[in-house]
Amino acid sequence: MLNDLNTNENRLDKALHYDGFSGFRDFINFHRLQYFKEQARLQKDLSVKELMFMSGFTSRSSFYRYFANVEKMSPGEYMDMLHAENK
Structure with a gap:
């Protein structure tokens, strides 16, 4: 991937930090979470489990921790909120 972007690991890491990500994994998980919410x-x-796997998360505990850290609620609470909005 670094060759495709014509960069090196250090430059990529600096660019990700500049955009507010703690690293490449955080960048990937952010986009996985956006996909989860869209789906x-x-x-x-x-x-939640089907959407989690569909979004590229493979660990339930890591997904729940990341989701709660970013969204300030559990995935189940998020789903309940979505269903309540559609009633």
């Missing part, structure tokens, strides 16, 4: 709105029949 949760579009595919209301799927469970």
